[in-house]
Amino acid sequence: MEFKDNKPIYLQIVDLCFHKVLKREWKEEERVPSVRELAVSLEVNPNTVMRSYDYLQSEDIIYSKRGMGYFARQGAYEQTLELQRKSFYETDLLEFFNKMNLLNISVKDIVAAYNKQSK
Amino acid sequence: MEFKDNKPIYLQIVDLCFHKVLKREWKEEERVPSVRELAVSLEVNPNTVMRSYDYLQSEDIIYSKRGMGYFARQGAYEQTLELQRKSFYETDLLEFFNKMNLLNISVKDIVAAYNKQSK
Amino acid sequence: MEFKDNKPIYLQIVDLCFHKVLKREWKEEERVPSVRELAVSLEVNPNTVMRSYDYLQSEDIIYSKRGMGYFARQGAYEQTLELQRKSFYETDLLEFFNKMNLLNISVKDIVAAYNKQSK
Amino acid sequence: MEFKDNKPIYLQIVDLCFHKVLKREWKEEERVPSVRELAVSLEVNPNTVMRSYDYLQSEDIIYSKRGMGYFARQGAYEQTLELQRKSFYETDLLEFFNKMNLLNISVKDIVAAYNKQSK
DNA sequence: GTGGTCTAGACCACC
DNA sequence: GTGGTCTAGACCACA
Numbered sequence: 094m095e096f097k098d099n100k101p102i103y104l105q106i107v108d109l110c111f112h113k114v115l116k117r118e119w120k121e122e123e124r125v126p127s128v129r130e131l132a133v134s135l136e137v138n139p140n141t142v143m144r145s146y147d148y149l150q151s152e153d154i155i156y157s158k159r160g161m162g163y164f165a166r167q168g169a170y171e172q173t174l175e176l177q178r179k180s181f182y183e184t185d186l187l188e189f190f191n192k193m194n195l196l197n198i199s200v201k202d203i204v205a206a207y208n209k210q211s212k
Numbered sequence: 213m214e215f216k217d218n219k220p221i222y223l224q225i226v227d228l229c230f231h232k233v234l235k236r237e238w239k240e241e242e243r244v245p246s247v248r249e250l251a252v253s254l255e256v257n258p259n260t261v262m263r264s265y266d267y268l269q270s271e272d273i274i275y276s277k278r279g280m281g282y283f284a285r286q287g288a289y290e291q292t293l294e295l296q297r298k299s300f301y302e303t304d305l306l307e308f309f310n311k312m313n314l315l316n317i318s319v320k321d322i323v324a325a326y327n328k329q330s331k
Numbered sequence: 332m333e334f335k336d337n338k339p340i341y342l343q344i345v346d347l348c349f350h351k352v353l354k355r356e357w358k359e360e361e362r363v364p365s366v367r368e369l370a371v372s373l374e375v376n377p378n379t380v381m382r383s384y385d386y387l388q389s390e391d392i393i394y395s396k397r398g399m400g401y402f403a404r405q406g407a408y409e410q411t412l413e414l415q416r417k418s419f420y421e422t423d424l425l426e427f428f429n430k431m432n433l434l435n436i437s438v439k440d441i442v443a444a445y446n447k448q449s450k
Numbered sequence: 451m452e453f454k455d456n457k458p459i460y461l462q463i464v465d466l467c468f469h470k471v472l473k474r475e476w477k478e479e480e481r482v483p484s485v486r487e488l489a490v491s492l493e494v495n496p497n498t499v500m501r502s503y504d505y506l507q508s509e510d511i512i513y514s515k516r517g518m519g520y521f522a523r524q525g526a527y528e529q530t531l532e533l534q535r536k537s538f539y540e541t542d543l544l545e546f547f548n549k550m551n552l553l554n555i556s557v558k559d560i561v562a563a564y565n566k567q568s569k
Numbered sequence: 570g571t572g573g574t575c576t577a578g579a580c581c582a583c584c
Numbered sequence: 585g586t587g588g589t590c591t592a593g594a595c596c597a598c599a
Contacts, residue, residue, distance in 0.1 A: 102575075103575090115314055128588095129585090129587095138576045140577090146587090151508070158584090159340070160583040162586060178315055178317075181311060185308070186322075187329075189308060192296075195231060196293065203322070206301070221516070221599085258599095353552055378584060412553065416553050419553060433534075434531065434538060445547060460589080460590090496591095497592090501589090515599090516571075517570080517599035519570090
């Protein structure tokens with residue numbers, strides 16, 4: 094997989110995992126790929142994936158069972174959605190509006206662009 | 213001034229300068245604050261401001277006159293606006309829409325949030 | 332049964348066995364649960380229990396009769412008590428006192444806490 | 451420095467840092483040793499110290515300023531004391547009492563041992 | 570100089 | 585097989 098280089102790889106992997114959870118590809122209480130598996134498939138070092146999983150664990154999205162692997166937590170979907178929404182509304186959106194104002198772009202323009210791309 | 217942690221300070225200063233230009237606080241062909249002045253008022257290391265000015269220079273927003281300081285270029289406003297709009301439409305907006313879809317947030321929600329904040 | 336995360340499961344099982352011996356639930360020269368039985372009741376892998384039993388055997392607390400299972404040794408109680416007391420006085424207690432000093436906790440506080448919990 | 455091997459080195463370093471804070475060797479809002487410095491003096495890999503500092507950062511004991519190093523937080527002392535006391539009372543102490551009961555050791559014995567060692 | 574990220578490779582305990 | 589820790593060494597961005 095390809096990674097951007099303006100953001101740490103391990104955080105991009107975290108985003109990817111969020112995506113999996115939100116798309117229900119990672120189901121609650123089920124096993125997720127092992128560190129090594131994911132490392133191979135993403136073509137990164139296992140340590141890097143480990144770091145992502147550490148992060149996800151600290152956010153209560155996954156947990157580890159010794160010698161057995163990592164599992165998605167009960168409530169992982171809700172937890173992820175809430176987390177992401179919060180950061181969206183509290184950070185992304187405000188910056189977005191600021192930039193709109195600064196560049197003299199109206200809501201109408203945004204809506205137009207949205208309709209265009211979703212066609 | 214307070215800076216965020218997730219973005220290099222020198223780029224946050226660049227953003228701030230863009231802001232000044234777009235708000236016409238930095239007028240074309242007029243002198244802008246010296247590296248030292250800006251460093252003092254922002255409470256950062258002069259090297260950091262230097263780096264921001266280097267960047268702005270490479271983007272043709274400002275230029276230096278030896279011994280006299282930095283000046284906003286003729287056409288700085290247009291240049292900045294175009295630059296920012298381009299990155300807005302080609303990058304920010306697409307990411308924004310992707311995130312909206314992922315988090316199940318509709319355009320309506322965005323418009324509502326916009327109207328609410330601009331009150 | 333629930334296990335803690337900061338200590339290997341097999342050692343937690345060992346502790347549990349010590350407990351049984353000291354509480355006279357495992358009587359000397361009598362049969363103790365088979366590896367499989369214990370594994371089922373604790374909901375762990377038989378290998379894990381096997382490892383605990385190996386450990387107990389190496390400490391002369393239990394022994395195996397081929398085809399008949401495991402038995403508590405003659406003298407298991409004394410052996411366990413001595414073992415545990417030794418490690419308690421030589422290791423646990425010193426660390427405990429160090430931590431008390433560091434956190435400015437007096438013996439009085441400890442005694443108070445003890446009386447409170449034993450009510 | 452010597453480390454035990456029943457506990458990850460990075461956590462032993464964390465304990466050491468707690469100790470520094472509680473002994474007022476690390477003063478609030480002052481710089482603490484850089485990752486590399488501490489790594490050299492403890493004879494461990496910088497990554498390992500980094501990990502300890504990450505942990506301390508997540509516990510709000512220290513924070514980093516880019517390119518400038520790590521600093522003890524305002525309130526680090528209180529924060530550390532509270533953290534340690536909490537884990538002491540909620541975990542260490544209970545286990546300690548359990549073991550005492552199991553091994554038939556009385557509070558008197560503990561007090562005696564304490565007086566003896568503090569002479 | 571500082572923190573921070575990443576890789577490669579090793580070793581261990583655990584299940 | 586799994587997670588977890590550690591080392592060595594490299595490279596980058598930042599101040």
